[in-house]
Amino acid sequence: MFCPVQWQIRYKLKKGARDMAFNPVVDEGKCAGCEECVDVCPVDVYEMQEKNGKTVSVPVNAEECIGCDSCVEVCEEDAITVEEI
Template identity: 30%
Template sequence: MAGASRDLEKARKAAADPKRPGKLCRAEPASYKPVVDRNKCEGKSDCIAVCPHDVFEIGRIPDDEFRAMSFFIRLKMTAHGRKTAFTPRADACQACGLCVVACPEKAIRLVELAA
C-alpha cells in the first residue's frame, strides 16, 4: 500500500531542512530521478519513510554489483545485510528532495532528466 511506511515526523524534519534540493514536489513526474549511491547506502529505509510518491523500496544488492565493489564496501554491505535502496517507481518522483536530506548516509541525489 502506497505511503504505508511513511514516517510523518521524519518527513516534516526533512521538509524543514534548509539544504533540501529539488522542486518541493512541484516538478512534473519523471522529470527528475533519484539516484542511489550503492557504495554509501546501508538500506536504512529513511527514503521510504519520507517519500510521498512511493518511489523507493529496500532490497538485497545483486551478486554482480556486490562482487564489483571494493573489499571494504563489501564488508560494510555484508554488515548491513547487503540491503540497499532501489527506485522501481522513479518515474513517480516529483523532486521534493525529502529523500536526499533524510538519508543518513547521504547516498541519494536528484538528477534532472533531459526533456
C-alpha cells in the same frame, strides 16, 4: 505545525514539477539500508532490495519522483542524489 518538506512538495507541484522529470539515484556502496528514504518519500519511489548480500534502497518507481529532495535530506550517508532530467 509547519513542515518544510510538505511546503517544498506543494511549492514544486504549483511550479509545475509534475511536468518535469527527475532521476533519483542511490549509491549502493554508501547506502546503509536504514529505510529512511522509503518512509519519507511521498510518492513511493523506493523499496528495499537485497543486492550483493546487502539490503539497499532501490528507486523502483523513479518515474514517479517529484523532485522534493526529501530522500536526499533524510539520508545520513549522502547516498542519494536527485537530478532534473
